[in-house]
Each structure stands twice: as structure tokens, then as C-alpha cells.
Amino acid sequence: MGFLGYILISTGLVFFLGTTIGLLRFPDFYTRMHAAGKGDTLSTVMILIGCICLVPMDLLLAIKILLIINFIFIGSPTATHAMMDAGNKAGAVPWRKDSE
Amino acid sequence: MPELPIWQFDVLLLILVVVFAVVALSIRNLMGAAVVFGAYSFMMCLIWAGMGAVDVAFTEAAVGAGVSTVFVVSTLYNTGATMQRRTGGLAFKLFIGVVVTVAGAFLLSALPDFPKWGAPDSPVNATVAPYYILNTFEDAHVPNIVTSVLADYRGFDTLLETTVVFIACIAIYSIMRVDNAKLETDEPAIVAAPRYDPSDSLIVRQASRFMVPFMQLFALYVIAHGHYSPGGGFQGGVILGASLILLAISFDLKFLLRQWSEKTLMLLVAAGVFLYAAVGLACVFMGGNYLDYGFLDSVLPGERDMARSHGILLVEIGVGITVMFSMIAIHINLASNGRFDRGL
Amino acid sequence: MEKLITNFNYVIVVILMMIGLWAMLAQKNLIKKCIGMAIFQTGIILFFISIGAKNKAKVPILSKFVVENSSAIIVNDYANPLTQILMLTAIVVGVATLGVGLALAQKIYQQHSSFDEDEILENQRK
Numbered sequence A: 001m002g003f004l005g006y007i008l009i010s011t012g013l014v015f016f017l018g019t020t021i022g023l024l025r026f027p028d029f030y031t032r033m034h035a036a037g038k039g040d041t042l043s044t045v046m047i048l049i050g051c052i053c054l055v056p057m058d059l060l061l062a063i064k065i066l067l068i069i070n071f072i073f074i075g076s077p078t079a080t081h082a083m084m085d086a087g088n089k090a091g092a093v094p095w096r097k098d099s100e
Numbered sequence B: 001m002p003e004l005p006i007w008q009f010d011v012l013l014l015i016l017v018v019v020f021a022v023v024a025l026s027i028r029n030l031m032g033a034a035v036v037f038g039a040y041s042f043m044m045c046l047i048w049a050g051m052g053a054v055d056v057a058f059t060e061a062a063v064g065a066g067v068s069t070v071f072v073v074s075t076l077y078n079t080g081a082t083m084q085r086r087t088g089g090l091a092f093k094l095f096i097g098v099v100v101t102v103a104g105a106f107l108l109s110a111l112p113d114f115p116k117w118g119a120p121d122s123p124v125n126a127t128v129a130p131y132y133i134l135n136t137f138e139d140a141h142v143p144n145i146v147t148s149v150l151a152d153y154r155g156f157d158t159l160l161e162t163t164v165v166f167i168a169c170i171a172i173y174s175i176m177r178v179d180n181a182k183l184e185t186d187e188p189a190i191v192a193a194p195r196y197d198p199s200d201s202l203i204v205r206q207a208s209r210f211m212v213p214f215m216q217l218f219a220l221y222v223i224a225h226g227h228y229s230p231g232g233g234f235q236g237g238v239i240l241g242a243s244l245i246l247l248a249i250s251f252d253l254k255f256l257l258r259q260w261s262e263k264t265l266m267l268l269v270a271a272g273v274f275l276y277a278a279v280g281l282a283c284v285f286m287g288g289n290y291l292d293y294g295f296l297d298s299v300l301p302g303e304r305d306m307a308r309s310h311g312i313l314l315v316e317i318g319v320g321i322t323v324m325f326s327m328i329a330i331h332i333n334l335a336s337n338g339r340f341d342r343g344l
Numbered sequence C: 001m002e003k004l005i006t007n008f009n010y011v012i013v014v015i016l017m018m019i020g021l022w023a024m025l026a027q028k029n030l031i032k033k034c035i036g037m038a039i040f041q042t043g044i045i046l047f048f049i050s051i052g053a054k055n056k057a058k059v060p061i062l063s064k065f066v067v068e069n070s071s072a073i074i075v076n077d078y079a080n081p082l083t084q085i086l087m088l089t090a091i092v093v094g095v096a097t098l099g100v101g102l103a104l105a106q107k108i109y110q111q112h113s114s115f116d117e118d119e120i121l122e123n124q125r126k
Helices: A002-025 A029-054 A059-090 B007-026 B030-050 B054-079 B090-108 B129-140 B145-153 B155-176 B202-227 B233-250 B253-259 B262-285 B293-298 B304-335 C002-006 C008-026 C030-051 C064-069 C081-112 C117-125
Strands: none
Touching: A002 A029, A029 A059, A059 B202, B007 B030, B007 C008, B007 C030, B030 B054, B030 C030, B054 B233, B054 B304, B054 C030, B054 C081, B090 C008, B129 B145, B129 B304, B129 C081, B145 B155, B145 B202, B145 B304, B145 C081, B155 B262, B155 B304, B155 C081, B202 B233, B202 B304, B233 B253, B233 B304, B253 B304, B262 B293, B262 B304, B293 B304, B304 C081, C002 C008, C008 C030, C030 C081, C081 C117
């Protein structure tokens, strides 16, 4: 069970790396927010599930971590949506391939 | 090599934190500077948690990284200023840089005399701290040493700290608050109006409506469980304040003001300090010193040590109430430019 | 050189304090001055926390096992709680000070429509 925990945490870190590369390399505000929002939530949830697998004997702690996962799963995409909405209303223009 | 657990990780984080500080000061876009400042606070929070200070890290995460960033962003939103003016004055900055480097060199010349990082026999650990560690559970029946020392052994400091938060709230109130009736005649034309209404989004409203009760429940848990786990009055109070700030941000400021009117807010800010001071006075009436909770054992259930534990809980509740309403009042003042009608 | 590694945290603390001090003196923008003040304060807090850290020490919360069995409490097992308590106060006072600084900055902006020191002084002389 502990070994599974380490694998999950490492996978979460790999997804974080992907998120960071996307944040730096994408051409546009919307695509960057897309990468950041999705990759961020997924990596955090994976790392937290890995943490659950590392403490299987302490049931109360596992339930608390599950609740944290629940709230991050609701809050982080909402924050991404709020930022994208704000960018849209402030007038950010989507990148088009021909405008390069 | 220092022997702290995973010292390489700590060294890396310390170098990163300096990088963050430099970046936060050199970004010209002020919103970006506010966000990097929030990231700097989170990084500091990680370092402190790694060095064994979880209560401090909890407070910094709630206060420094959460509420501070909201205050700075509210100020920027209200004034409409987003970019720092590109100035010259490089000679002045270099001169200050030289002065600061000389001062830093003076401070660093004391480096060889400091005790090693992480040494158990340094002078800090020699005098009062072992007494607190050994005797907390016998005296006050509270396993969290930080909470018991904060609220019991060093109760005066915490009372005055709560008063400082109260004074800051009053100071901001008296600086910012303007009377709406006199606005037309006296004040010059101010504030850039917001370009859109932030409360348009259904998703944000529904998500915050879902999260606010759980945030408040968690905050009450943090205050009550501060005896046994990292937590206590400050952290719980800030989380409670943050839950209502979330309501103000995602709905409308007027929505929050309909639930909690201005008079209620300012009365309750004072009520927390009053509760703390009243507990101390009650101890005097029972025959002991000011804030000596052991003498409340005739009124509260249990022996002397349980009475001290309950006394600590009462003052933590007082601290939590003051901090909660202070954070809300400061946010409303900063976000609505003192006019309490609409804002971030 | 050996001292530089074993006392590395003090080096970082002095660097952070000096960065904060430089920002408060040399930056012209009022918001940057407030951020510099906050950096200075967190540098001081880092100093106090790092001198209270102990090698292989736990968080200063007595565990359930120690409490229920009232076994002997080894002092060197726990990080120093005294410095952490002082710093809890310092953080809260720091955010209160930041709030007051930002309120003053906002009022100054209302009068002079600028956060920049030079423009404000010029405006005042008119």
C-alpha cells in the first residue's frame, strides 16, 4: 500500500511538470489557464490520494484527507473559471494560427 | 553538514524564497507583484512547517498568503492603478543598494558566533522553554504546547495582540470611512468604476454558496481543537473572516452588509477583546491574579488544571471573534473605498 | 566555509531583511514599499523560527501516547515552542500593519491619483 502511495505521488509530480511546461509554452491566455487549471487540480488530487495510501491504518486521517480532496476538487476549477471569465470580460483575444 | 531532516530540501526552499522576494519587487505590473507576493508567503509557510513550526505555518497560510493578498488586490482594484511608472533614479537605487549591502555585511560579520542551525543545546533552548515543554500537561491539561503558552503562560501578550488587531481595525475605519450623505459636496471625484459586475457568474456563486458553511464549520473545529492539534483562536478567526470575505467577493458587497450590518460588525470586533479582558477580571474576582485561570475552578467544571484548559478555550473564542470581524471590516473598508456600498 | 553551510539560515535571513529594507527605501511605488515591509517582517519571523528548530525534533504537540501513559517527556524531542509563540503574534500584527499601510496608500491615491512618490511630491508642491 505504501508503494502505491509513492507511485501516485510521483505521477502527480509528473503531471505538475506537464502543467508547468504548458504554462510556459502555450501561446495564449486561455490555453495557459486551461493547462494550469486542469493540471493543477489533477496533480493535487493525485498527490493527496497518494498520501491516503501512505496512512491506511489511521482511518480518521484518511477521511480528513478525503474531505480536503473534495473541497479542492470543487474550489480549484471554480477559481480557474472565475479567472477565465474575468479575462474574457477584460477583452483578452484568443490566439489564432493565422494571426501568428 | 547540518543534521536537520532533509536539510537539502530546506536549503533549496530558502534559496527559492529569496528568488521569489526579488521577483515580487521587480515586476512592474502591480497585480503580478501581489500574486508573486502571495506565492512568497506560501513558500515561507512551507519552510516554517519544515522546521517544526506548524502553528506559525498555519497562521501564515491563512493570514499572510490568504488575507494579505486579498487586501492588496482590493486596493489595486479600487484605485485602478496597475502599472508602476517606469522611473529613472538608478543612481539613487544603487546608492541605497550600497548602504544596504554595508548594513548586511555588518550583520553577517556575526555569523560565526551564532549557534548551529538545529543545535539542541543553543541558548534559546536553555532557559524557560524546557519548563514549558515539561509542565504544560500537568498545569493546564493541554497537549498543544504552543496554545497553552500563548493563552495561559503568556496570556498578557495575547491580550495586547488582540487589542492591536482591534486598534488596526479602528484605524482603517477612521482613515477610510466616508459618509455617503456628504459625498456629493465634499469629496473630489474618485475611484475608477469597475468595468463589469463580478457577481454575474452562476458557477462562482454556487460554488461559494456550497463552500462557505463548510469553511465555517472547519474554522469552529480549528478553534475548539486548538488544544490538541495545530490551531487556536487566530487561525480559526481568520478562516471565519475569510469565509465571509468569500461571500462578499462572489456575491455582492451589499449581500454581506445585509446579513451583517456595519453596527453589528464594529460591536462584535470590540466584543472579542471584551470577552478576553472579562475572563481575566473574573479571575481577579475569584481571588487570583489577572488572567490566572486556575482560580476559576469554582465556576468552571473540573479541577484546577481543567479550569485552566477551559479558561484557555474561552480566551481563544474571544480572540477568534475579534480577528474574524476585524478581517471582514478591514476588507469592506479597503474594497469599497470606505463607502460601504459596492466593491470587490 | 563550513560555517556558511551550518549557519546557512542566518545568511538567508540577512539577505531577506536587506531586500526588504532596500525596497522600503529605494522603490518609488507605495505598494512596493508595503510589500517590502512585509518581506522584512517575514525575514525576521524566519530568523526566530530557525533558531528554535532542533535536529530530529517533532512538532511541539505532546502525542496521545505520551499523554495517556504519562511517560517521561524528553525535552530535545520537541521543537522550541517559545519562539513560535512570539512569531504568531508577529504575523498577526504584520497583517494589521499592512492593512493600515494599504488604507493610507488608497487615501493618498484619491488625493493625488498616483502611487508614485515623485508624482505625489510634485503634485503637493502645486
